[in-house]
Amino acid sequence: xNTAIKKTPALLKREYWEHRGAFRRxxxxxxxxxxxxxxxxxxxxxxxxxxxxxxxxxxxxxIQKMAELPPEILSAIWNGVLTNISLLFxxxxxxxxxxxxxxxxxxxxxxxxxxxxxxxxVSDTHTVxxxxxxxxxxxxxxxxxIAAATQLLVLxxxxxxxxxxxxxxxxxxxxxxxxxxxxxxxLTGAAIQVLWALxxxxxxxxxxxxxxxxxxxxxVFIPIVVAFGWYWxxxxxxxxxxxxxxxxxxxxxxxxxxxxxxxxALSFNGHLLSQDPLAVAGQLIxxxxxxxxxxxxxxxxxxxxxxxxxxxxxxxx
Amino acid sequence: xxxxxxARNLSKKYGSFKALDNIDLDIAPGxxxxxxxxxxxxxxxxxxxxxxxxxxxxxxxxxxxxxxSERHKLMQDISFIAxxxxxxxxxxxxEILDFVQSVHPRFSRGEAEKHIRRTKIKxxxxxxxxxxxxxxxxxxxxxxxxxxxxxxxxxxTLGLDILFxxxxxxxxxxxxxxxxxxxxxxxxxxxEVEHILTDLLFIRSGRIVLDxxxxxxxxxxxxxxxxxxxxxxARRLEPLTERxxxxxxxxxxxxxxxxxxxxxxxxxxxxxxxxxxALLKEEEQ
Numbered sequence: 001x002n003t004a005i006k007k008t009p010a011l012l013k014r015e016y017w018e019h020r021g022a023f024r025r026x027x028x029x030x031x032x033x034x035x036x037x038x039x040x041x042x043x044x045x046x047x048x049x050x051x052x053x054x055x056x057x058x059x060x061x062x063i064q065k066m067a068e069l070p071p072e073i074l075s076a077i078w079n080g081v082l083t084n085i086s087l088l089f090x091x092x093x094x095x096x097x098x099x100x101x102x103x104x105x106x107x108x109x110x111x112x113x114x115x116x117x118x119x120x121x122v123s124d125t126h127t128v129x130x131x132x133x134x135x136x137x138x139x140x141x142x143x144x145x146i147a148a149a150t151q152l153l154v155l156x157x158x159x160x161x162x163x164x165x166x167x168x169x170x171x172x173x174x175x176x177x178x179x180x181x182x183x184x185x186x187l188t189g190a191a192i193q194v195l196w197a198l199x200x201x202x203x204x205x206x207x208x209x210x211x212x213x214x215x216x217x218x219x220v221f222i223p224i225v226v227a228f229g230w231y232w233x234x235x236x237x238x239x240x241x242x243x244x245x246x247x248x249x250x251x252x253x254x255x256x257x258x259x260x261x262x263x264x265a266l267s268f269n270g271h272l273l274s275q276d277p278l279a280v281a282g283q284l285i286x287x288x289x290x291x292x293x294x295x296x297x298x299x300x301x302x303x304x305x306x307x308x309x310x311x312x313x314x315x316x317x
Numbered sequence: 318x319x320x321x322x323x324a325r326n327l328s329k330k331y332g333s334f335k336a337l338d339n340i341d342l343d344i345a346p347g348x349x350x351x352x353x354x355x356x357x358x359x360x361x362x363x364x365x366x367x368x369x370x371x372x373x374x375x376x377x378x379x380x381x382x383x384x385x386s387e388r389h390k391l392m393q394d395i396s397f398i399a400x401x402x403x404x405x406x407x408x409x410x411x412e413i414l415d416f417v418q419s420v421h422p423r424f425s426r427g428e429a430e431k432h433i434r435r436t437k438i439k440x441x442x443x444x445x446x447x448x449x450x451x452x453x454x455x456x457x458x459x460x461x462x463x464x465x466x467x468x469x470x471x472x473x474t475l476g477l478d479i480l481f482x483x484x485x486x487x488x489x490x491x492x493x494x495x496x497x498x499x500x501x502x503x504x505x506x507x508x509e510v511e512h513i514l515t516d517l518l519f520i521r522s523g524r525i526v527l528d529x530x531x532x533x534x535x536x537x538x539x540x541x542x543x544x545x546x547x548x549x550x551a552r553r554l555e556p557l558t559e560r561x562x563x564x565x566x567x568x569x570x571x572x573x574x575x576x577x578x579x580x581x582x583x584x585x586x587x588x589x590x591x592x593x594x595a596l597l598k599e600e601e602q
Contacts, residue, residue, distance in 0.1 A: 003422075010419030017412050018405070114403035116456075118370060119397045120420050123389035312385075315370050 010187035014312045022096045023142045031113045031150035063167035071176050078177035082151045086186040089147035094258050097135045101204035102215045104131040124311040144190050148183050183278040189260045192284045197257035199296035202303030209307040212317050320497050321346045326375035329362050336362040336522035347496045352503040354520035361502045364471050396460040397469035406445040429462035450481040461493045470502040511589040539570045539589040547581040557595040569595045
């Protein structure tokens with residue numbers, strides 16, 4: 001067991017080497033797009049005008065007026081910007097991990113390199129667990145760090161633009177915004193996302209281990225067929241037309257896994273978006289009391305165990 | 318331990334097809350064994366069973382371990398090359414060295430780099446940038462840097478040109494084989510390996526047809542270039558096969574008095590391929 005633990009960093013590094021593009025380049029591109037988006041917004045705003053409460057201002061007037069807005073509105077605006085940035089990163093993270101796991105135990109069977117990996121003293125259990133660990137730690141780590149940096153850079157870039165128009169970035173941006181609070185929310189969100197997504201991740205690993213071809217279609221269509229099957233079984237045997245349990249189980253998890261704090265970020269507080277990222281993070285922590293999460297974890301464990309078992313037999317596609 | 322591989326009633330079925338049919342086998346350390354058989358004879362299945370890549374019926378012990386349930390332990394003492402194309406395409410040479418070094422206690426990185434320096438491979442190369450021959454060189458360099466007790470080669474030179482193939486086996490023999498290690502090799506290019514083999518294992522339809530050392534074969538099988546005037550006399554000794562090459566009759570005999578055969582013509586050691594064909598034909602009759 002001890003030697004197995006010593007080998008773990010090497011196994012995680014291998015996953016990183018293979019998926020550098022997905023784990024590192026993807027979030028960098030997302031971050032760059034945000035910064036580019038702000039520049040584009042700036043350029044278009046220079047040419048047109050800004051509306052605040054129905055009154056038309058030039059960009060310069062708008063930026064200067066902004067300091068006069070009530071602090072709770074300013075904090076809602078900037079926290080909203082940051083929260084939505086992190087939310088988008090976590091959504092892309094889920095998609096990246098989705099495809100990473102689908103290929104994790106399939107690609108090396110397809111190209112035959114599995115025989116090289118199996119010629120080394122690493123157990124199948126250890127290999128499969130290292131892939132799951134990559135999905136829930138290595139990939140999120142890259143996304144979280146780059147998302148946090150993007151939030152900082154976005155604020156800095158906007159501050160620069162404010163300075164160009166004689167605005168006051170400290171009063172209009174840095175005092176009302178809670179960057180640290182948003183970082184806490186980002187980290188909490190990434191952790192809760194993993195908990196919600198684990199049954200999906202386990203399922204993807206299982207399909208990846210067993211599919212002889214087209215793992216994506218199998219991963220997507222089998223759950224849909226099962227959900228329809230359940231519905232029609234109930235219709236035909238009990239004349240019950242409301243049995244969408246399987247669908248709702250799937251969509252609950254998908255929703256939470258893709259947008260872990262969409263409800264928190266978008267819930268209206270009077271007419272404002274939630275101002276306080278720590279409050280949103282607090283709501284997320286409350287989700288831990290939801291037993292659904294733990295049924296999902298049990299499902300994830302069973303699926304991962306099956307994936308390990310299949311991995312011992314399948315060396316080809 | 319005087320056997321490195323020991324199998325009793327080893328069988329493997331795929332549906333109703335018996336890929337391995339009650340094989341009994343003992344392999345001693347320090348040998349170079351050629352596993353020879355036609356396509357579909359069960360060679361790859363046998364190797365897979367030995368390497369822990371498939372389950373099986375019967376009992377099988379490799380280096381004292383059950384290969385299927387203890388594969389990861391077994392792989393500390395076994396290396397194998399299954400096919401030239403199996404190194405992952407996305408990895409860089411220095412990364413694969415890092416990885417093997419981290420997971421394999423018997424891997425010597427210095428040794429591997431020494432072998433690599435003799436080739437055109439650069440450490441920053443990705444596997445996908447290497448030619449087929451270079452991938453095989455790299456794989457051999459990795460394998461030769463592992464201090465293993467058993468090396469299994471399944472068609473290691475498939476698809477390589479003749480220069481690479483020759484170099485591959487020369488390196489293996491000169492730099493790796495030390496008479497303690499055991500090498501088990503399968504290939505269709507028997508002529509290229511037969512001079513390095515110490516033992517032959519013929520397999521057909523999941524059964525072992527011949528399990529003999531080269532010394533035993535030299536003592537028991539003779540190929541005679543029969544002189545034209547001795548043809549009738551030679552045929553009466555019931556050769557396993559007879560073929561004609563440039564008007565010369567070449568016959569393969571088993572268990573014959575060597576002195577008597579020398580009367581018929583020039584005696585040679587039979588080629589492995591010819592011997593294999595002869596034994597298969599005999600079995601069919």
